[in-house]
Amino acid sequence: MAALKQKISEKTVERLSVYRRHLKELQKKGKTRVYSHELAQIVAGTPAQVRRDLMQVGGNGCSSKGYEINLLSDEISELLDYPEKQNVALIGVGNLGRALLGFFSGSRENFDIVATFDNDPDKCGRIICGRRCYNADQLKKIVGEKKISTAILAVPAEAAENAVKDLIDAGVKAILNFAPKHITTNSNVFIQTIDMTMALEKAIYFSHKNTYAKESQHERNRKNYQSTF
């Protein structure tokens, strides 16, 4: 068995999340075992990379039979999740916020959006997608009461910086930021920015320059252009 408490790289965490989602789909289909090369296709990686990732969660592939799906899924969950379901807040219940709320409100096993916040008086106090919308000035109070560890930030770019300050001040430990603004902090709160404008500009850029196809001599036929993010 591999070393248990190694530091797991960000990239690996990303892929583990993707593996797990796919494993659950395979479970539904009734499959019980899976090979590294099958998982590799999903993240457009190599079998070796998959095996490396899976080693970090306790590597128990079986030669010739591959990995047992149920076990593997559970092991990934043990690593990624926490014993208690995590409470998440949504800040900014605008167009994107509402879409996210609907999306993440599906039955998730490991987290739950338990509160939303906005500073628009029309929204505060209402119940949106089954979640109470609080006024933004209640942030610290509610985050403390509900033990919220993570926040999804979907406020306008101008408001983002202050919102982050408030969130950190309120005790949140990670922020998933959708505002097109890359925010810095010197606390050790984890900030993950999803910059869709950047992503689209990048896609447009590579739509032409498919010189991007560096596809060197060794004809890697399984890896097709794609990136996880």
Added chain:
Amino acid sequence: MAALKQKISEKTVERLSVYRRHLKELQKKGKTRVYSHELAQIVAGTPAQVRRDLMQVGGNGCSSKGYEINLLSDEISELLDYPEKQNVALIGVGNLGRALLGFFSGSRENFDIVATFDNDPDKCGRIICGRRCYNADQLKKIVGEKKISTAILAVPAEAAENAVKDLIDAGVKAILNFAPKHITTNSNVFIQTIDMTMALEKAIYFSHKNTYAKESQHERNRKNYQSTF
């Protein structure tokens, strides 16, 4: 002057997009010059990295005065953009699709969402956010007619794979995929997946393990945890 037609790395393209957006904000504020260390803060990188990125666009910094904002912004645009505004399609006008449509419909200089597609009869034929919604079976026709190079994919995960096939078949050259499904192709169409579930799970993971703070001996005080994506 640096070599012009080098292959520019994906990461660099991402950062260039972010730099440019920030440069435009600075322009509005009336600033005319900027230093690498100022830009570095924005992407939570180092000044050296910024300079390296900027060299690829023709490196025009002036000792002691930094970079001229107008010039730099134009140079990045010349590199990232194309002479003609690019036409983009949106596939799937659901909750997320509509939010994206509103968001990207703002006056963008370098691209424009010119058509949307859905297979829900209630939506087809209507005008949504000022854009005509076509039936999905019109895809190939419209993509050809309107010279659409890039597509934003916001259909349910089950439909994503086929939609990608159709898009590639229709001649699209890049896809920004929001379905939580990592899609593979052996064409050299660029597929960029934005996997929000993964991003949130990752954020939740690092909300606790702030052992993530590997912050080794050399006390990097300016770099704060953050990632571009």
Added chain:
DNA sequence: CTCTAGTTGTGAAATAATGCACAGCGTGAA
């Protein structure tokens, strides 16, 4: 039982990305 085919786990090599550190230059002060 033996052999073959196919898979895992992993050291080591290769590649990619980042950061350091300094030469060289422009600017402003004296």
Added chain:
DNA sequence: TTCACGCTGTGCATTATTTCACAACTAGAG
């Protein structure tokens, strides 16, 4: 004019990440 300062451009070191390649193992066929 001269000098000190601070910034750029960049070779090189460092670190992170991916890939190769192979020994060890398992199952199944004969």
